[in-house]
Amino acid sequence: MARTRAAAPSIPSLHTIFCSVYNCLLAAQWYLRSRSGSRHIVTVAVCPLHGITAIYQPRTGTIIVLDFVVTLIPRSTLALMLTTLGYCVRCHRPNNNGRCSYLMCKDCCSQVAFYCRLLTHRQHFHTRFGGELMATPETSLADVQYDDHFKIVISCQHLWRSSPVRDFGSSNYLSSCVYPGPMQGHRIPFRAISPLTRCNLAIDGIASERIVDNDADEEQTAAVRAGYVEFRVAPQTPPRMRWSVWTELDELGRHTELTPVERDPHHDWPGLGDIEAHVLVYRLGEAEPQKHIIRLPRRRLIVDECTFFLSDLSAAHRAELGLVNVPDCHLLEDPSQPLNSHAYDRGRDCDAVYFTLSVPAV
Incomplete structure (x- = not known):
């Protein structure tokens, strides 16, 4: 069995980033890599699961995010990918052209449909698919910097039912929480959401079993299950939670101006139909x-x-x-x-x- 070369040390001068695969959330460190038999040097970010997922652009200080990398890299080829650029970052076959903007083979490069500096790759796209190529998916290093903490955006919709004095309505609140990594699956303990965040979402003082997960597959699924809350991830956006709560009459004044009937509901009133x-x-x-x-x-x-x-x-x-x-x-x-x-x-x-x-x- 062929021996693989050990990976070289990472580059300490560049901040570690999140893996570009949107639902991964692992850290990707930077390495200098060259194609076998070539002087072409590339700085790449390597995820322990997905391999190369970003390319550093030293002239502009930006990075190309390879968020189209979706398959887990075979660990038997990971060491080779860390030492040379001979493997396509998408299909992981050893047929990558090191001059490709995205370090992919010709077939994979044409399928993702981003503009590539290699004429042969662009021609292959136009021959197979036609149409226009998309702009290179670049972002700043700061936008994806990994700091051992995860920011999760949380929204909560407080709904109230219609009544003789009020139409159905709702009030929306937005906040976020920061959770220290590493993440174990796409969930965090509910207790990790700070009192300030709960106050900003207007759920302080509300029993946790009343909070509904709006992103769950089934309607009216409790957001807090076994003491944990799940978050969702989507491309180019931070992790999120979307909740809702049905508002009781004694809580309504927190969200909207009360009518005289609502301020004194224990009294007989005319005109209630x-x-x-x-x-x-x-x-x-x-x-x-x-x-x-x-x-x-x-x-x-x-x-x-x-x-x-x-x-x-x-x-x-x-x-x-x-x-x-x-x-x-x-x-x-x-x-x-x-x-x-x-x-x-x-x-x-x-x-x-x-x-x-x-x-x-x-």
Whole structure:
């Protein structure tokens, strides 16, 4: 078996950078490399998983980011790639032309469709694909410098449901957290998010199980799972988290100006419209109750605190419920007392209540 040459020391004068493969997040150090049998010297950044992922441009102080490198490099060829430029950085076959702008073979260079200084590579692209080549993907060294810390951008959308005094709406907050590496997978402990960041996101004081991960595959997936939160990565952007929280009434004032009704929700207010009421009517001698849905006047913003009386039933309601000839005293011992109603779960977009009426034999 052929022996591979040991890799030369890295270049201390250049700052280590993040691997250009967008979801890698490993550190890539700089090395001076030459093509076998050539005097052409290139400064390249090498990721321990993906091999060469960036090329330094000494004349401009910029780097060419090879973020199109997507396959893991075979470790058996890594040492060779660290000592010579004979291997294509994309397909890892030993057919790279060292003068290629991206250190790739002719086929790979034409497939990524970036402008290459080699005429033969440009001609190969036009022959196979036609069209225009894209500009060289350059960036500054500072933009991708690796400092042993990861900046994660976090956004949180606080939503509130519609009500008789407010339309559906939301308020968005943006902050970031810095987490010391190395990263173990695409997640960090929830406790690593500082109190200041939580305050900036308006989630301080909110139970963690209420926070929803908007990037999860399934809707309404909890953001905090087993004490950790996951982040996502995308090309040319920092790692991110996107959350949402449904706002309770007592939290609404943190995000928007309250109406008088919202400031005093435990009080009866006129002009709140009506509310859907599900009524079960039990009749003596019948095995199953009759279910009806009617609308009754609403007195309070909080559904659980809404009160209803027999006097709220109109003639049309009584006819629908079959109560036209039933005296109120047969339905309630004290007809002036409120009905025993409860909130009926119809989801966030529909307030509703339910109550039962027992009709004795007359």
